Amino acid sequence: MDVHKRFASGAFALDGLSLSVAPGEVLVLLGTSGSGKTTALKTLNRLVRPERGTVSVLGRDVESWDPIALRRSIGYVIQEVGLLPHLTIAENVEMVPRLLGWEAPRRAARARELLALAGLDADRFAPLRPRQLSGGERQRVGLARALAADPPLLLMDEPFGALDPLTRRRLQDEFRDLQRRLGKTVVLVTHDVPEALRLGDRVAVMAAGRVVQAGTPSEIRDQPRPGFVQEFVAAALP
Amino acid sequence: MLSFLAERRAELGLLTAQHVVLVLLSTALAVVLGVPLGILMTRRRGLARPLLALAGVLQTIPSLALFGFLIPLPVVGGIGARIAVIALVLYALLPILRNTYTGILQVDPAVVEAATGLGMTDSQRLRIVELPLALPVILAGVRIAAVVSVGTATIAAAVGAGGLGTYVFRGLATVDTRLILAGAVPAALLALAFDGLLARVERSPRPGRAAGVLAVLALVTLMAAGLARPARSGQRVVVVGSKNFTEQVVLGEMLAALLEDRGLAVDRRLNLGGTQLCHEAVRAGQIDVYVEYTGTALTDILKRPAGGDRAAVLREIREAYAPLGLRVGEPLGFNNTFALVVRPDTSRRLGLIRISDVARHADTLRVGLFGEFLERADGLPGLMKAYGFRLAVPPTEMDLGLLYQALLADRVDVVVGSATDGLIAANGLVVLEDDRHYFPPYDAVPVMHAGHLDAHPGLEAAVSALAGRVDEDAMRRLNYAVDSQHRAPAAVAREFLRSAGLLAR
Numbered sequence: 011m012d013v014h015k016r017f018a019s020g021a022f023a024l025d026g027l028s029l030s031v032a033p034g035e036v037l038v039l040l041g042t043s044g045s046g047k048t049t050a051l052k053t054l055n056r057l058v059r060p061e062r063g064t065v066s067v068l069g070r071d072v073e074s075w076d077p078i079a080l081r082r083s084i085g086y087v088i089q090e091v092g093l094l095p096h097l098t099i100a101e102n103v104e105m106v107p108r109l110l111g112w113e114a115p116r117r118a119a120r121a122r123e124l125l126a127l128a129g130l131d132a133d134r135f136a137p138l139r140p141r142q143l144s145g146g147e148r149q150r151v152g153l154a155r156a157l158a159a160d161p162p163l164l165l166m167d168e169p170f171g172a173l174d175p176l177t178r179r180r181l182q183d184e185f186r187d188l189q190r191r192l193g194k195t196v197v198l199v200t201h202d203v204p205e206a207l208r209l210g211d212r213v214a215v216m217a218a219g220r221v222v223q224a225g226t227p228s229e230i231r232d233q234p235r236p237g238f239v240q241e242f243v244a245a246a247l248p
Numbered sequence: 249m250l251s252f253l254a255e256r257r258a259e260l261g262l263l264t265a266q267h268v269v270l271v272l273l274s275t276a277l278a279v280v281l282g283v284p285l286g287i288l289m290t291r292r293r294g295l296a297r298p299l300l301a302l303a304g305v306l307q308t309i310p311s312l313a314l315f316g317f318l319i320p321l322p323v324v325g326g327i328g329a330r331i332a333v334i335a336l337v338l339y340a341l342l343p344i345l346r347n348t349y350t351g352i353l354q355v356d357p358a359v360v361e362a363a364t365g366l367g368m369t370d371s372q373r374l375r376i377v378e379l380p381l382a383l384p385v386i387l388a389g390v391r392i393a394a395v396v397s398v399g400t401a402t403i404a405a406a407v408g409a410g411g412l413g414t415y416v417f418r419g420l421a422t423v424d425t426r427l428i429l430a431g432a433v434p435a436a437l438l439a440l441a442f443d444g445l446l447a448r449v450e451r452s453p454r455p456g457r458a459a460g461v462l463a464v465l466a467l468v469t470l471m472a473a474g475l476a477r478p479a480r481s482g483q484r485v486v487v488v489g490s491k492n493f494t495e496q497v498v499l500g501e502m503l504a505a506l507l508e509d510r511g512l513a514v515d516r517r518l519n520l521g522g523t524q525l526c527h528e529a530v531r532a533g534q535i536d537v538y539v540e541y542t543g544t545a546l547t548d549i550l551k552r553p554a555g556g557d558r559a560a561v562l563r564e565i566r567e568a569y570a571p572l573g574l575r576v577g578e579p580l581g582f583n584n585t586f587a588l589v590v591r592p593d594t595s596r597r598l599g600l601i602r603i604s605d606v607a608r609h610a611d612t613l614r615v616g617l618f619g620e621f622l623e624r625a626d627g628l629p630g631l632m633k634a635y636g637f638r639l640a641v642p643p644t645e646m647d648l649g650l651l652y653q654a655l656l657a658d659r660v661d662v663v664v665g666s667a668t669d670g671l672i673a674a675n676g677l678v679v680l681e682d683d684r685h686y687f688p689p690y691d692a693v694p695v696m697h698a699g700h701l702d703a704h705p706g707l708e709a710a711v712s713a714l715a716g717r718v719d720e721d722a723m724r725r726l727n728y729a730v731d732s733q734h735r736a737p738a739a740v741a742r743e744f745l746r747s748a749g750l751l752a753r
Contacts, residue, residue, distance in 0.1 A: 079367070096381055
């Protein structure tokens, strides 16, 4: 992608951002709040449309996609609020297959499979509602839902935020194993430096709507660009 | 009170059922209309402000004024349940519209964005996410609308649509508190019942399902009510109307009894909310006959200046009514003119016999009257001008039902009533003679929808049987029996017809 996006105020949310992600790769957008990382993520499923520039997904300009079809071919994981509060866990996980018009038995089987994949007991969790789950369990459900229609691309917005450190660490490990096993392409947004370095194949550090440094985790850790990146990384790592 | 209710059990049940049907039907229609409009407003925000303002304005229109606007309209107008339902729907619209709109807008924007991000179309997002999450708020709006409708549905009686308001209006017309309570208390209980039921739906763990169950129940009730309505097949029914005061109800019952005695089926639409309503209804053929007063027809309906003797006024009305499709029958025999009434002792002490005698005591007399008489073309200002006096003490306005109590309690010296008020005869009160013929004649005459006379052979003959048979004195006695002895208008009417030898059976 190579985009500009202005806020209504006129300030740039994204300013000449240029990034690409290879199939099967995990790209992490790392930055403080307000750096434009979530806005950049949302250009990929057209929740945000840049004023200039192009965004391509699966080899096609998103503007040439039907936005509904585009979103249904992308798994989307959002922190906390992402689950629909009035629906059961099973109904949440089955949502995209339902929108795609799958038959009910096939949807139910898929939901069970994915809940198990996400480490949840399907019998126990399927009939519950999101508020009856812990934060970690909700994040697992969010991941299961994003994978339901087997999309080649996953967008994850702070998927492990708001979790206690132990749960977060366990979920991060499980996610990395799962990602390697399934070979999904992932774009993940976080403000957490250790998380970015642990999960990313490549990490793009963002500030003020721009990428200030992109590289492998070891490049970011060992050769941070002087200035913002160096400070940001030094502050987060002991 | 209990025996009073026991006597009316069947009627009370029917009126309550009518009331429930009115509320269910109008609330259901308001939902069908208001929820989609509310949704539209969330999609076209520019519409929200004008639509909410419009619904708000509709709510502030007094019900009788709203009927005034609606009755003359072509397709929707007239009298009966239809127009009552239209008015109730207009009143119920605001809470449903507003709660649908705000209910959808208060759904967490993050949840809405998540739904969009999953790939929902606008209508899927509405159906799967926004409406379910807004449902409790929407249901709260429906609850307000239903409860308010229970209260406002009492006005349905003013347009002949039945319901518990029938008792309230009849009670107001005949100054019978028990009747007013017999309508008002069940209406209040109904409101509480609707409120409780809808509150339970709102708070149920599955409000969607509960609302669905309720909607089905409402639909079944409405269908049952539709089936229970008497089939309109075969012989057409003669519809008898009346205005909303005692004398009119008694006359309506008289006409109905006469028609039934001659084997015609009768539908009573008594206690309709006023002169204009009766006139529009008979013109539209929604009622076939009611009793009007010549002076009222001349000044109030035809808007012509008062004047002329009884025969001339009657002739003028007949000529003016014919092109409207109305037939004016023979006068019943009494003139219900305005009457200045004094106590006998006052009459003797001050020598008050004629209205012109009032001039001599205009600086001391205390006059009680009902507000309308201050405004009417044939009211007080014209009266004082015609007789050349000015009252030193400003007249006291009071309710029609209270005038005579004030007179008998010596709070006022003169009241402006009607010549046929029952309390005149009962208390030996003196009616001052209109010696300068200020008031036009108010002869009671049956007015019929001419186009229906062929369909009801015998209608005109039955009505004309009353011609000249009811004089002022008789009418006063009948009014007294209802107003002061609290007897049922139907029984009083039937008794009179029988004693006059007008009933064959």
